[in-house]
Amino acid sequence: MGQSSSREEEVSPELREVQSLAASTGALPSLEKAFSVLSDPQTKSIPIQSLQKCFELTFERLKFEQDVMFEEFPLLFTHFGSTIVDLFFVADKDGVSWIEFLRGYTKCCARAAGSALLNNLLQVFTVTCSKAGISVGLKFEVYDGDCKISGLFSTHDVVMLLWISWIISWDSRALRSNMQKSGRECRVPDVSHLVLSAIESCVEEGNKLDFWDSSVSKLDVQLHAPKCHMWALKTVPNLADCLTEFVHTRLCYSAAHEEISEQSCSSSEERSLSSVSESKLLTSGMAWAISLTLRGNIHEEMSKICFPSDIDEVNENILYRSSVHGKGINRFWSNIEGYNGPLLLLISACKELNDGRRWVIGALTHQGFESKEMFYGTSGSLYALTPVFHAYLSFGREKNFVYSHLHTTGRVYEPHPKPVGIAFGGSTGNERIFIDEDFARVTVRHHAVDKTYQHGALFPNQGFLPTEALVLEVEAWGLGGRAARKFQDAYKKREELFTEQRRKVDLKTFANWEDSPEKMMMDLMSNPNTVRREDR
Structure with a gap:
């Protein structure tokens, strides 16, 4: 032996x-x-x-x-x-x-x-x-x-x-x-x-x-x-x-x-697992195809979606669904903010509302989303998922992996405002994929505008002209494991704590209006020449 x-x-x-x-x-x-x-x-x-x-x-x-x-x-x-x-x-x-x-x-x-x-x-x-x-x-x-x-x-x-x-x-x-x-x-x-x-x-x-x-x-x-x-x-x-x-x-x-x-597994568990798989935009077949392009920890996380052992294992990866959480970049942001790990975004769309020719595309980022006025990121991939699967990896000529910009607070006027929405590849104003702030429409452009991701069509018969389509569903899946989800939970708790602290009002400051600094300043501004004697 x-x-x-x-x-x-x-x-x-x-x-x-x-x-x-x-x-x-x-x-x-x-x-x-x-x-x-x-x-x-x-x-x-x-x-x-x-x-x-x-x-x-x-x-x-x-x-x-x-x-x-x-x-x-x-x-x-x-x-x-x-x-x-x-x-x-x-x-x-x-x-x-x-x-x-x-x-x-x-x-x-x-x-x-x-x-x-x-x-x-x-x-x-x-x-x-x-x-x-x-x-x-x-x-x-x-x-x-x-x-x-x-x-x-x-x-x-x-x-x-x-x-x-x-x-x-x-x-x-x-x-x-x-x-x-x-x-x-x-x-x-x-x-x-x-x-x-x-x-x-x-x-x-x-x-x-x-x-x-x-x-x-x-x-x-x-x-x-x-x-x-x-x-x-x-x-x-x-x-x-x-x-x-x-x-x-x-x-x-x-x-x-x-x-x-x-x-x-009992038959009831099997039915529940299959029903969960069918209700999501990301099916087991799509997840498996994506996993065949990945290595390392991110491949393992995607495999959990391909071969789920229980419902909780499936649900803990999904961060956002427009049909559940509501459409729009603000709703999206409230669910993915603080997630510091790989993230897969899926978009289902069609040219017209009653058009049966629906297609699903995806974008994988290897880091969390940030609100910026420029492209950012270190690596990523684009996917044509249905009806035909293709994977377009990054090939290093440019680094315009992700663009995600919310409305800027505190500014009244901007002479050249940056577009509000989410984009992948291309350049500002000529993004390869751009989703508007309401998640109502997605614009897909020919790969000629993009020097970040590999060339190829994102859906059949895409053509050379930009295609504007109606967004049917958007999903975001976290692939950073439990560590990334734990970090996001801690981040949200901190934000909730800060929000509560800002909302609190100290009633002691309003206990004696006569002695308050606010009254003194208001009196001074109303009649600055008034002679004031110190109370003895």
């Missing part, structure tokens, strides 16, 4: 190398524990069936928010675990030895280029589909460890790839949250915005589709695999991490804890 082989005199150069690679991921102690749980004490190897079971996907309830669920999709769960073992772990007659166990883990979970990790995910998906009898037009050519992908992706394939990626991400988070590995309802979100994004980017005629009226399940579009590969690396670069996280979690957590908590 690995622990017995860890003494210096017994470690071969080959084993030392793979142990070093595993140690670089920080998972070596957990892998040693997992190996001791899964391996046979006599053969000191993991039986192939035990390792396959470790990666097995089983669900009692699986619901889809999208307009259709492909009948053959559940067949993938039966073969998913065996595919991972076949691709990454080499077994002999006794099973998978310690060195091959480490080698298999590092093939999937060690630090590598994003393209290599994405190839791993695509290979697992393709082989799993093949075992389930589902035809996928992808081909892989391996030369000296380098994998080249070719062939075609159908719309059907892209949907199933995104579904399985979501499910294994949900499973990983469920295990880390001590939820039951199987038996809990898994709600797979609508991923149409991601599928349409791939079509628009990879197909020459893709931008001519009517994205509002296109049903993904009915589209019969073929996407060239290399283009689709490049789309994933550019638009959702962390998609491949879904597989890495799943393998890591199943080996380092699930295998080392044979008895998973049997506590599962």
Whole structure:
């Protein structure tokens, strides 16, 4: 076993190398524990069936928010675990030895280029589909460890790839949250915005589709695999991490804890969670797409919205909703003021009130909002969320990330007043996104005016001229964690205390008007020549 082989005199150069690679991921102690749980004490190897079971996907309830669920999709769960073992772990007659166990883990979970990790995910998906009898037009050519992908992706394939990626991400988070590995309802979100994004980017005629009226399940579009590969690396670069996280979690957590908590959510809790998700502008599918562009703590906070474990965990992130708190920058400010952390602002709009072609855009700032007469900020991103998803990161030519300006108090006249509202990108008077002070209208301009964020349309058929649309809903989500929310609570308490102190009136100063300084000053001003004698 690995622990017995860890003494210096017994470690071969080959084993030392793979142990070093595993140690670089920080998972070596957990892998040693997992190996001791899964391996046979006599053969000191993991039986192939035990390792396959470790990666097995089983669900009692699986619901889809999208307009259709492909009948053959559940067949993938039966073969998913065996595919991972076949691709990454080499077994002999006794099973998978310690060195091959480490080698298999590092093939999937060690630090590598994003393209290599994405190839791993695509290979697992393709082989799993093949075992389930589902035809996928992808081909892989391996030369000296380098994998080249070719062939075609159908719309059907892209949907199933995104579904399985979501499910294994949900499973990983469920295990880390001590939820039951199987038996809990898994709600797979609508991923149409991601599928349409791939079509628009990879197909020459893709931008001519009517994205509002296109049903993904009915589209019969073929996407060239290399283009689709490049789309994933550019638009959702962390998609491949879904597989890495799943393998890591199943080996380092699930295998080392044979008895998973049997506590599962009641049906009433599941309904309440789903109803909360549907009532918000930010859906689970949108949040997941955004999370695939993020890293670090902000990714973790966004994942809480993607995979909520309870209602409170969802609600503690939302700071403002125009339909609840009221429209306007003052209402917005009273809810987000003092929040010193990353913040995601979402805007739902349409050109006309009865226009069914509604779109949602978003802006992520890495700091709180401030009332200023100029642009500010250190970093950020813009998002086209629906009907087509795109992410536009900052590329450093300018620093006009955020503009947020309230009415200036104490000034009667300003010859050149600054616009009151919230904006992202562009310049003053030519903002890429500008929301007026009443949150009634939003103006979206072509990316040519913006040198802060990457170029691209924020909604289909945007055109070159500025677009003015009606604002339907505005939401603000805090992504700074509990520390940022705690800081905001303390800030609000201080402001309330100062307000109360200013409102208090000291009645003692009005107890004797004759002795008050105010009366003396008024008498002096009324008749300054009056001779006053000191009372003796």
